[in-house]
Amino acid sequence: MTGEIDPGALAMLRRLIGHGPLTRPELGTALGLSRASTSPIVNDLVRRGLVAEVSTAPRGGRGRPVALLDLDDENFAVAGLEIGSERVLAGVYTLRGRLLLRNERTVEFDAANPRGLLRHAAAALHEALDTVGQEGRRLLGVGVSVGGLVDATSGTIKYAPILGWRDVALRAGVAEAFGGGVPVLLDNDANFAALAEQRQRRRDGLAATSLVYLSGTYGISAGIITGERLWRGERGLAGEVGHLIVDPDGRACVCGRRGCLDTRASMSAIIAVGLERATAKRRAGVEPDGVAEGVDRLVALAQAGDDGVVDALREAGTWLGRGAALVAAILDPRVVVLGGHYARLAPWMTEPAREAFRTALLMPASDYDELEVSGLDAWAPVEGAALAALISMAEGVQALP
Incomplete structure (x- = not known):
């Protein structure tokens, strides 16, 4: 069925995407709809195969099972x-x-x-x-x-x-x-x-109204959630935080400037420095074929206790924490999340990153976890x-x- 789209149906779908499953009264209350107005919209979405009623255990462990509405998972x-x-x-x-x-x-x-x-x-x-x-x-x-x-x-x-x-x-x-x-x-x-991180946090019962996700795949980009929505900026180009300057007299960057965060904490920089400093040179081998292979080598060397690699990862973590603090000072998110390959390197990078992050913040906050590691994998x-x-x-x- 196609044609003019009911705004109430769209609002209901958005609510279920972000906060489902919900009871009919919870859904109606969240949207400011009466029960009489809620039912026809729900019935239409069920007919379309987009929404389904699911049963769950009684809330509080007593009474009858609770009937909840959620996105239909079958069609x-x-x-x-x-x-x-x-x-x-x-x-x-x-x-x-x-x-x-x-x-x-x-x-x-x-x-x-x-x-x-x-x-x-x-x-x-x-x-x-x-x-x-x-x-x-x-x-x-x-x-x-x-x-x-x-x-x-x-x-x-x-x-x-x-x-x-x-x-x-x-x-x-x-x-x-x-x-x-x-x-x-x-x-x-x-x-x-x-977006994936926001949904996962909601499922885990964590606050997700504002967050910054720092990608650790190629360069460093930020995905910004504010007011529960993705913010792309005026031209849709927000989040290129890898080119914040953290070391004015530092290394040359591909952008033509010096000292960008990318030169210290992007995956390509971390891999290059880590393998160069590896104590076990024969294990570091030739230049890796891509980022994923390079991270695999760093993980293997760090797990084996290679001091050069461990030191390089800790140093990169410090630079990453400083960069994350700059982002937090500008955007004031609830949490900054380290994702992508940063999650794989977390055992060696997170502690120095958090220490540098706390040190660099103008007003350190104590009411929330400031710098976290994503629980999602590289498929996020x-x-x-x-x-x-x-x-x-x-x-x-x-x-x-």
Whole structure:
């Protein structure tokens, strides 16, 4: 069923995405609707296959089971795709975020041939969706994640250093490669990962009204949640915190300046310095084939007690904490979350990062955990991209099914 979209139905979907499951009275109260107004909207969404009634144990452990409303997990799917220089990742999820399938492809990257990489990406997604299609689900949308400066409104990569791309109309390219059958949206990896982190925190019963997610994949980007919503800035380019200057007389950066946070705490910088300082040179080996392999080597060396690597990771953690404090001073979030590969290196980086963070804050706060490590894995941008596709539908960008 398509046509004019009921604003009440969209508001209900958004509430369930962010805060479900809920009872009918809780849902109506949250939206300012009477019971008489709530029921027709709920019934319409149930008929469309978007909302379902689920039973749960009695609240407080007594009485009858409680009937709750939540997103229907049986009829539809949303997909996320991450395009990188080393690999493309595709994931398919139910409306409640349950993973249905993941697919990963290693790619031979050619910066001069975006279409070649898009073909790999489309193939990875098709392989995932073919399996899901056997369950009879309908795909509602695809989110595409890329590291770099992204104009989400036009679907254009303004600048992706890891890919060597400038002004690439990626959303149109993915839609074409995918056949144009479903809506496609585009954003950077930190923004999508922040959405996934926000949902996970809500599920864990933690505050999620404001947070900053620092990506640890290629360069350092920030996904910013404020007022419970993703904030992209006036031109959609907010969050490029890797180019905050933390060491004015420091190392040269790819942006042409010196002392950017990226030069001290990005994954490429951490890997280069860590392997250079490795005590066990023969174990460090030749230059790693990409970020993931480089992090694998650092983890192995640090776990083996290599003093040079451990010291390099602690030093990088200190710089990261200083950079995170700058971000916190500007945005004053509830929490700064270290994600991506930072989570893998957390055993060696977190303590010095927190110490530097607390020292650098103008007014250290004591009423919340200031710097945390994400519980999500490296697939967070993919999960968040799929979630963004669902949110886009609930914001009325496309007709409801």
